[in-house]
Amino acid sequence: MPLTQIEFTILFAVVAGFLIFTPERLLLLRGFLFWGALTLAAWHGHDFWRRNTWAERVATAFTAGRGLHEIANLALDQVPSTWMGWANWVQPKYISLALAFFSWARGGTRAYDGSNGTAPGADSSTRPTPCRQNYLAILVTTPPIHTYGPVSDRLCNTTSEEPEPIPWASTSTNSIPSLLASLAFRRHFAVCLVAEENWRCTTTTLKEKLTGQPFWDHCGDNIGSPPGSRASTWSPDRISQINALQVLGVVAGDQEPTEICNSFYIQLDNIWGEYRNIWWNDADFALALGHLLVGEGEESVCCDIMRRRNMLRKTEVTDRRNKAWERNRAGGMGVFAGACVLTAVTGGAAIAVTGPLMAASFASAAGSRVTAHTLQHSEARLWSRRRAACDKLEERFPRLQQLFAEDSMQVSQGTH
DSSP: OOOOHHHHHHHHHHHHHHHHTOOGGGHHHHHHHHHHHHHHHHHHHHHHHHHOHHHHHHHHHHHTTOOHHHHHHHHHTTHHHHHHHHHHHHHHHHHHHHHHHHHHHTTOTTTOOTTTTOOTTOOGGGOOOOOOOOEEEEEEEESOOOOOOHHHHHHTOOGGGOOOOOOTTOSOGGGSOOTGGGOOSSOEEEEEEEEHHHHHOSSSOHHHHHTTOEEEOOOOSSSOOOTTOOOEEOOHHHHHTOOEEEEEEEBOSSSOHHHHHHHHHHHHHHHOOSOBTTTBOHHHHHHHHHHHHBOTTOTHHHHHHHHHHHHHIIIIIIHHHHHHHHHHHHHHHHHHHHHHHHHHHTTTTTHHHHHHHHHHHHHHHHHHHHHHHHHHHHHHHHHHHHHHHHHHHHHHOTTHHHHTHHHHHHHHTTOO
């Protein structure tokens, strides 16, 4: 007859106590057992290592020769959120063990099995199948982590359009401002999973609902994030930087939600291709991930956000840059014309002043025209690369055709 959880735990405790206070002749056996236990812990701890990208960053910091102070700060920033996540995971385990011990103490060791939570005297054939807890996929945005360049950053500055602050101390999710209403193109996007029961809870604040929860985001190749990084918990300071969030829907599938999200993340990351700050970035990645996570019929939110971002890319980035260079060209030609008129009126007497002015203004106008022309060709080329990347994703995930439908329409109409 197999051991129940409580019997196994007691047996393990007795053996562990004997080994800890072992006679000298058994020291070698104790060493081998500890070695095996640590090896087993490393085997099962690998998933934890892969889910928590900060651990890899600390290891990378050691190999990169960073200072101990910087490494310590990197690790300590994650201690509160990591401890909270571990506590949330281990709490139900202790509850189950306590119930098992109480049942065993009353003489029900054979009837209670803490691994499946059945009550004493219950028939194994009538044990209910445990229900899978629903998780919500939530899209969050933070201030941008990438730069477009000194010129584009100045032209595309949207600091005057900051969204309404999130009331982190509130316990109601109805007080969250709409993401679409305050959306700006220059935002960093991520996906977070939260148990639906925790999200609906009216006794925890919004910040507490997100503390210790897994986040997935794509940071590109230049931010220091390890390639293929997946779920990581965010520090309280980083959670406070979230400026908008949107519930996408319930995660669909029979597996554990984190496993589903990790699987989609890895597949998307493997075929994503080159990361581009404007044309193929973290927002596209997060929206594709969120679109795949939720069930059919709930993807409309992601599609609406993608359409809005395509419009904002044009109005807040490409149009502003093109208009800026067009204004520079017009201004240069205006100065050139004025200098020519002044030279003619003075009969050439002002040529010493107007000559260099005409040369500089003409060069500025010509340079602005060439730059604008180059930008337009570059945008068309980058848009075609974006469309090719979309086709690659749609070939692997046909469901994404709905998400990138507007991209196909713009290509067919010759936009960009």
